[in-house]
Amino acid sequence: MSSEALMEKPMSGKCRCRHQSWYLVLISFLLWFTLFYLYSSSITFGKNGDSFLGNNHTDFVESSESFHDVARQETGDSTDVTDVSGGDNVEEASNEPEKEPKPMSFSVDGAENVDQVLALDKDLEADNQTMAEENETESVDIFSGKENGDDQLSIEAVNTRDEDNKPFDPSSMEEKGTEEVAKQKGTESVSELQREENEDQPVDSFPIVKSKRERAKPSRGRNGNKPADSSPVVEKRIENVAVEIPRRQNVLRAKSDSSSCSGRYIYIHDLPRKFNEDLLDNCRSLSFWTDMCECASNLGLGATLPSNEKLYSRTGWFATNQFLLEVIFHNRMKQYKCLTKDPSVASAIYVPYYAGLDVGRYLWDPDGFMRDYDAVNLVKWLAARPEWKKMWGRDHFLVAGRINWDFRRDPKNESDWGNELLNFPESKNMTMLVIESSPWNNNDFAIPYPTYFHPSRDDDVFQWQNRMRRQKRRFLFSFAGARRPNLHESIRNEIIDQCLASRRKCRFLECDKSQKCHKPVYLMKLFQSSVFCLQPPGDSYTRRSIFDSILAGCIPVFFHPGSAYVQYIWHFPKDYTKYSVLIPANDVKSGNANIERILQRIPREKRVAMREEVIRLIPKVIYADPSSRLGTIEDAFDLTIKGVLDRVETVRNQMRDGQPVNSEFDEQESWKYFTFGKLGVHEWDPFFSSKLGKPGT
Template sequence: MKQYECLTNDSSEASAVFVPYYSGFDIARYLWDDLNTTKRDAGSVEVTKFLKEKPEWKTMWGRDHFMIAGRITWDFRRGVEEDASWGSKLMWLPETKNMTILTIESSPWHMNDFAIPYPTYFHPSSDNDVVQWQNRMRRLRRRMLFSFAGAPRPQIDESIRGEIMEQCSASRRKCRLLECKDTNNKCNKAVPVMKLFQSSVFCLQPSGDSFTRRSTFDSILAGCIPVFFTPASAYVQYIWHLPKNYTSYSVLIPEDDVKEKKVSIENVLSKIPRQQVAAMREEVIKLIPNVVYADPRSRLETVEDAFDLAVKGVLERVDVMRKEMRQGKNSSMVFDEEYSWKYFTFGTIEKHEWDHFFLRTSKWKN
């Protein structure tokens, strides 16, 4: 952010105001070991108190302010005052509800946070770095039809990872499994993960502890077509970074069909025509610049990376809100926040074929 070419210290000239609060580091100190909500919320409360006392705040009452949360949204959405409940209440504070908060996973049912890509292993220093990487991914021979890197989630009733791993093991000639377990976890190392994805045509991306996975962006980086099992894993998340036409770069297999053993993943993927697969892979490779963060010590010249697209998305959002305020409008009043996923993805809250994916469950209470 400090190297962004359009910075100003004069807030009266600013299109948006960046708040450099490291909320992810702040809450990480207390998530597992401290059950005191007052301590967990202290940083968030202090920051928002500081902000609303500044003259810049009164320009748009925080609607032109934005920050990066650095963790998934659920770590900042504790909606109750119970010490045993998870996370802080950062995103529930009246001030932050006016702000734009960038997270690696956003809530489909709230309107103050927007998802940006998880960091990958690749941080290019030049446009040429990006082009060379893309060309390398195009030349790779992919011997496996599909693969999965991950661990089961037996403690989560809704998880389909167990079924996915069973199907992969049963398709030995066409699927390769990298199981993330024990102390020598290969999934935490770049080489095994990237080798797996670079040798695969499709990479399975089921939900884990939450809707999204860093693995999605590793697979795109590797030129491997992601296979999702709910639109909440990507399509309604990364609206500034991924195409709205999700079929152009990915496959969606409904998780209920997998859970109920109604579908064979191998059969679904095997039936996709070769020409279509080639076109999808090319689209994935074209997406690589959108999901990587360039080396901050350098600057890409003609390529927009994930950082550029995130800042552009924030500026466009703030510009819309600024115009609405001048006209006495407020788009947040025209739809129920529960349908944020639909409004921000499609610009409407009309009935949609994905509605059943976004019914509230015990897993997602806040």
């Protein structure tokens, strides 16, 4: 061959050496591309504590972004990242500081956020596992950025770890059993098998079907090393899950509520409007002296108090009338989480009759007929209802926002005080809740007067308690009230005289025509500046001032056990010495008791402990804002509901066993039985030898 021919071959572009050069360039490029891909993938998944090959999470993937962009977003453009091939713990090899994994939350079509993993149906898991195994041998172009179809749905599982901080492996469900895994992770499966095995268990989370926009974001595949292919079979299964989620969520949530509300369901009677709503609509007629329309505003809380950060906290303070409890309670009942529309499953039945507002219109009317009119019609209406015949009303309860004496008129004297609501046979079967009960009757129970504080959050209560702990108190004791010259048994005169004689130790707020005692700014200022607050009987045994002083962290001083100890048995500790002082009224009346001297003898350590106990009582004597619901705190409403349910259950057991209800004690000694659970001679017997405390006695 001539030299000219040899020189022409390279010019044809078919030289063997040049072919080899292009192959080397191409192989180098592919090798570089593969290394770059592995490097980017390890960064992308390293954030979740898994290497690219060691990921155990289950996800369907559709990618429209490069893995390089995702890695840059995940690492915050950081370049100081060490790649450890095949490592199980990327966090140990990374130079970045260790961070707490953040909980992921998703929402679809109004569904609630989820905090935990919920395993998929076994059938879906088996299908997808098979698909993933078949796809392991197939090549997948994950860099094309092409969507596999707009109708494909994807499901992401939340990155959840067990107690040993190890990634949760869904495959372990087959080895340990779905029930054990669900218990280990604190969740329940939505599979048919688990729904049958866990009928009453709550479900906190569900697989989330992502929107079209979310599907454009890259995600890890089921096996962690490559995404799952789109498949009509898979798409069909996922569509089934998407349809099933809302239905299963409602069913399982209902079963969860059923489990937590077992034995706590309450049914509310739908009374005719004249027993409640009409009274509020005609609020101008409820009182001759007070604007009850303003008092009934804000769900019965009254007008919001002006901002005064020196005396109140920023929110939750209202000018609440002491006789609006039945309205407040009714609005709280509407928020009760275990209400039912089926009276046959109810443990108790609530009667929303505004008895106090009703009788308050006619208390000073000599005609007893009008005072009894609505009360008589109410018990007739109740007795005719089928719900009544279940236990003949013994599962019914009613809240009357006045003292019991306003509903216990002498049947023989129509012109006597109040009406006869608590004397009716039907009423004696019900649990009657009043702000002051009778020590000698067994069908009424006392619950706290409403105060001015109605928080809407737990933190509001905690902050107020801490504030009262730090409060500086200038006076040893104080008293807010007026003299009772027409009541021979009253010790008001002696108390006021002793307080005035000790001006440096005692502060007196006179409840005169200026109505200062009805203005919270004066009361809270007085109680917050005092170590002890005197709480003698007034027109009756109890006073709203008791609860206002507790709210201010002031230790109450009682002069009769009927003022608190035998009254609020569901709300106050049985050991009254922990939070209060008892000075017998007879000792004060006879001049044998010097209040200042008695209180000064109490050691400082004891005072501090007593004040702390009083401050702990604050949540138990307040009614939260009816428009909200507290988290972990049980307020006066919650404790009352517990007390009612326990009492109804006791009565129900007595009826089931064929025992006469309340046959364990004589009704005249009901104060002794309900307070101590036993009868016999007691040191307080002289206090209850006669029916003191009734207005006008």
